[in-house]
Amino acid sequence: MSDEKKAPDLSRRKFIKNSGYVAGGAIGGGILTSLIGTSVWNGDQKTAPETTTNNADSYNRALMYFRRRKDFEILSAATERIFPEDENGPGAIALGAPYFIDHQLAGGFGNNEKEYTRGPFSEGTDYQGYQSPLKRHEIFSAGIQAMERESQENYGTSFVDLEGEQQDKILQKFQDNKVKMKHVSSAYFFDQLRTATLSGVYADPLYGGNANMDGWRMKEFPGSQMSYIQQIESEEFIDIEPSPLKDHL
Amino acid sequence: MVKTLDKVDVVTVGVGWAGGIIASELGKAGVKVVGLERGENRSTEDFQMVHDEYRYAIRYDLMQDLSKETITFRNNPGETALPMRQFGAFLIGTGVGGAGTHWNGDTWFFSPYDFEIKTMTDKKYGKNKLPKEYLIQDWGITYDELEPYYEKFEKMAGTSGELNPLRPERTRDYPTPPMKSTPMLDRFEKAATNLGLHPFRLPSANISEAYTNPDGQTLNQCQYCGFCEKFGCEYGAKSTPNVTVIPTALKTNNFELRTHANVVGIHHDGKRATGVRYVDVQTGEEFDQPADIVVLTSYTVSNARLLLLSDIGKPYDPNTGTGVIGKNYCYHITPVVTGFFKDKFNASMGAGSLGTTLDDFNNDNFDHSDLDFIHGGSITMKQLGKRPINENAAPKGTPNWGKEFKQKSIEYFNRSIPVTSQGTSLPHRNNYLSLDPTYKDAYGNPLMRLTYDFTEHDHKLHDFISERCAEILHEMGADKVETRDLMEHFDIVPAHNDHITGGVIMGEDPETSALNNYLQMWDMDNVFVIGASAFPHNGGYNPTGTVGALAYRAAEGILKFKEKDGQLVKAKDSSRA
Numbered sequence: 001m002s003d004e005k006k007a008p009d010l011s012r013r014k015f016i017k018n019s020g021y022v023a024g025g026a027i028g029g030g031i032l033t034s035l036i037g038t039s040v041w042n043g044d045q046k047t048a049p050e051t052t053t054n055n056a057d058s059y060n061r062a063l064m065y066f067r068r069r070k071d072f073e074i075l076s077a078a079t080e081r082i083f084p085e086d087e088n089g090p091g092a093i094a095l096g097a098p099y100f101i102d103h104q105l106a107g108g109f110g111n112n113e114k115e116y117t118r119g120p121f122s123e124g125t126d127y128q129g130y131q132s133p134l135k136r137h138e139i140f141s142a143g144i145q146a147m148e149r150e151s152q153e154n155y156g157t158s159f160v161d162l163e164g165e166q167q168d169k170i171l172q173k174f175q176d177n178k179v180k181m182k183h184v185s186s187a188y189f190f191d192q193l194r195t196a197t198l199s200g201v202y203a204d205p206l207y208g209g210n211a212n213m214d215g216w217r218m219k220e221f222p223g224s225q226m227s228y229i230q231q232i233e234s235e236e237f238i239d240i241e242p243s244p245l246k247d248h249l
Numbered sequence: 250m251v252k253t254l255d256k257v258d259v260v261t262v263g264v265g266w267a268g269g270i271i272a273s274e275l276g277k278a279g280v281k282v283v284g285l286e287r288g289e290n291r292s293t294e295d296f297q298m299v300h301d302e303y304r305y306a307i308r309y310d311l312m313q314d315l316s317k318e319t320i321t322f323r324n325n326p327g328e329t330a331l332p333m334r335q336f337g338a339f340l341i342g343t344g345v346g347g348a349g350t351h352w353n354g355d356t357w358f359f360s361p362y363d364f365e366i367k368t369m370t371d372k373k374y375g376k377n378k379l380p381k382e383y384l385i386q387d388w389g390i391t392y393d394e395l396e397p398y399y400e401k402f403e404k405m406a407g408t409s410g411e412l413n414p415l416r417p418e419r420t421r422d423y424p425t426p427p428m429k430s431t432p433m434l435d436r437f438e439k440a441a442t443n444l445g446l447h448p449f450r451l452p453s454a455n456i457s458e459a460y461t462n463p464d465g466q467t468l469n470q471c472q473y474c475g476f477c478e479k480f481g482c483e484y485g486a487k488s489t490p491n492v493t494v495i496p497t498a499l500k501t502n503n504f505e506l507r508t509h510a511n512v513v514g515i516h517h518d519g520k521r522a523t524g525v526r527y528v529d530v531q532t533g534e535e536f537d538q539p540a541d542i543v544v545l546t547s548y549t550v551s552n553a554r555l556l557l558l559s560d561i562g563k564p565y566d567p568n569t570g571t572g573v574i575g576k577n578y579c580y581h582i583t584p585v586v587t588g589f590f591k592d593k594f595n596a597s598m599g600a601g602s603l604g605t606t607l608d609d610f611n612n613d614n615f616d617h618s619d620l621d622f623i624h625g626g627s628i629t630m631k632q633l634g635k636r637p638i639n640e641n642a643a644p645k646g647t648p649n650w651g652k653e654f655k656q657k658s659i660e661y662f663n664r665s666i667p668v669t670s671q672g673t674s675l676p677h678r679n680n681y682l683s684l685d686p687t688y689k690d691a692y693g694n695p696l697m698r699l700t701y702d703f704t705e706h707d708h709k710l711h712d713f714i715s716e717r718c719a720e721i722l723h724e725m726g727a728d729k730v731e732t733r734d735l736m737e738h739f740d741i742v743p744a745h746n747d748h749i750t751g752g753v754i755m756g757e758d759p760e761t762s763a764l765n766n767y768l769q770m771w772d773m774d775n776v777f778v779i780g781a782s783a784f785p786h787n788g789g790y791n792p793t794g795t796v797g798a799l800a801y802r803a804a805e806g807i808l809k810f811k812e813k814d815g816q817l818v819k820a821k822d823s824s825r826a
Binding site for chain 1: 302308312332337471636641659663688
């Protein structure tokens with residue numbers, strides 16, 4: 001891997017964090033898409049190679065659940081605060097976690113497949129778990145709207161235009177269950193958003209996140225290895241190039 | 250229109266460890282068995298894409314479809330139970346092999362103290378050691394009586410291990426040697442020895458070397474790939490029903506495996522069962538399967554539920570303390586103490602039951618005279634193989650998202666490891682299973698209702714064992730050692746432990762137990778109920794070894810019953826005997 005991965009340019013990061021979404025929001029998805037691809041990690045997204053071995057440029061970097069670009073941008077900004085880019089390496093956006101979440105919301109995850117969804121519904125105690133009639137995709141959509149509403153009410157501007165610390169304050173309110181949402185607690189929404197973000201960061205790249213297995217590289221997790229029987233007794237830490245599930249086909 | 254099928258000798262409800270053992274043992278003896286399994290069939294080939302944390306450990310690919318059936322839950326009888334809509338505190342398996350497909354593989358045998366817990370506690374500590382709400386009772390069998398069946402199970406499963414220095418009553422070696430050790434496990438062993446404790450290698454169903462069992466089934470050598478719990482094994486290197494007893498049963502030509510068959514009731518005339526009704530979950534068609542003997546071999550809650558749905562046995566009533574079905578629901582109290590180290594180790598490498606353990610604070614191996622609890626738990630360090638979505642351990646005070654979270658969870662991914670325990674769970678008067686009055690499954694039948702909360706005993710045991718775990722981690726040189734508090738009340742959301750037991754318990758008295766020591770129902774001679782549902786309490790070890798031993802004993806009982814009808818065991822202390 002290139003050294004740039006370990007030590008990204010700080011001024012560039014700041015640019016992406018604080019003005020990337022403005023550009024994306026104002027100008028259009030094409031620019032946003034290039035900004036939030038892993039191509040930023042190549043040092044200059046304008047000259048990112050057309051063909052790469054990672055999934056950054058793949059055709060599935062498109063939306064199958066969200067209808068409005070703006071909603072996806074808000075989601076993206078929130079995931080980046082949950083798992084920000086730092087000296088360890090890329091954040092949720094560069095890893096493709098927002099696309100992962102979009103795709104999951106369109107399928108079984110978003111539609112509470114294999115979950116008990118029959119009524120009657122009542123709120124229950126703090127120990128009885130999730131009891132809302134809402135589907136997960138409805139909660140994400142409502143949560144994103146609530147984040148935007150909080151931003152407009154408190155700062156008079158869109159969530160995507162806020163400074164990172166301001167976005168954090170709003171997310172913290174959600175986690176602390178201090179935002180009113182219909183038929184669901186904001187803490188539950190936040191917990192789902194957090195788990196989905198981490199899943200997008202660390203799930204096998206086949207799901208559209210964890211671009212170039214960089215989530216795994218940061219954690220020094222070798223992915224899907226067939227066997228460690230020759231290494232398990234080693235006193236030394238062994239650096240292993242990660243392997244994705246696609247290598248099993 | 251219900252279709253009635255040809256009668257068979259034996260029908261089993263569920264085909265996991267218990268159903269597989271019954272099918273293999275009876276099949277070998279020439280008895281015709283039909284196994285009804287609600288899920289799908291699967292074998293080693295089905296796990297070629299199994300190294301997928303998201304699919305199996307986050308989205309629970311191998312677990313029960315809760316949209317069709319779940320439980321309802323409340324903390325106490327004064328509350329209204331609500332459905333467990335999503336998985337959380339514990340997972341429930343499904344499909345051929347059941348939980349035996351996705352288990353980690355810790356293969357234990359309960360202690361002599363477990364089987365005679367009431368008698369031995371009273372004798373040593375007096376009758377008032379525990380408040381009377383704790384319904385501990387003897388199991389109606391001793392360790393010595395069950396030992397030959399543990400041996401059968403281990404030889405079938407090829408268990409890898411070494412002898413436990415604190416269990417001298419066991420002298421027989423394991424079929425295969427212990428698994429490889431690792432630097433972290435070596436440090437645990439050294440630290441425990443320094444503290445005067447007695448560590449040994451965890452008995453494991455991840456097999457240390459290729460092994461062919463007495464039935465001719467071969468298990469392969471574990472590859473330490475780090476994907477066991479919640480996953481199937483792509484090597485056939487984990488003892489599961491799918492690679493042992495089920496192929497053995499099929500080889501006899503006396504066993505028919507019928508999948509997608511969800512049993513909804515047991516037919517009976519009040520004295521004897523005549524068969525079961527099931528629904529083909531793919532088509533909705535209903536079938537009656539007549540049988541001479543009905544064997545319930547499902548998960549804990551499903552065993553108790555089918556009896557209650559079928560009006561067999563007397564339901565437990567916590568107000569009067571009478572009745573037995575649903576009684577003595579227990580769990581495992583799970584201390585988790587995490588050591589954060591400066592050194593880095595190969596945390597992603599591992600296996601489900603790759604570990605080192607000790608029994609110094611389990612059973613009655615230490616004096617409880619000055620303690621206000623009994624029993625304890627095995628204390629274990631395992632190297633399971635860390636996976637990145639779920640493993641984000643960071644020292645206390647670290648937020649669970651944001652820059653600092655990212656930094657610390659990455660830093661400690663290969664630098665932290667927990668010491669955990671399977672803490673004994675004692676039955677309490679208010680912890681029980683009953684039918685829910687409101688919520689139904691996909692077939693219109695009431696869900697099982699779980700009424701459960703942690704007890705004072707749980708908290709005392711948990712805190713005591715947590716301190717012992719912490720002492721070992723300090724001795725290991727951990728930079729930071731952090732315990733997890735036991736929540737004041739049991740919460741259905743955070744993952745805690747998958748070992749749920751009781752509800753159809755064995756014993757020596759029909760007034761206080763549902764089954765005799767062959768797991769034959771006291772109230773219906775031709776019904777046997779096998780599983781951890783038979784445990785009167787959950788001891789300080791993982792349950793599967795004991796489920797397996799009890800299944801082998803039940804198989805022997807069923808063969809005896811076929812020879813000579815009637816109760817296999819004379820009840821003690823009962824007006825009904």
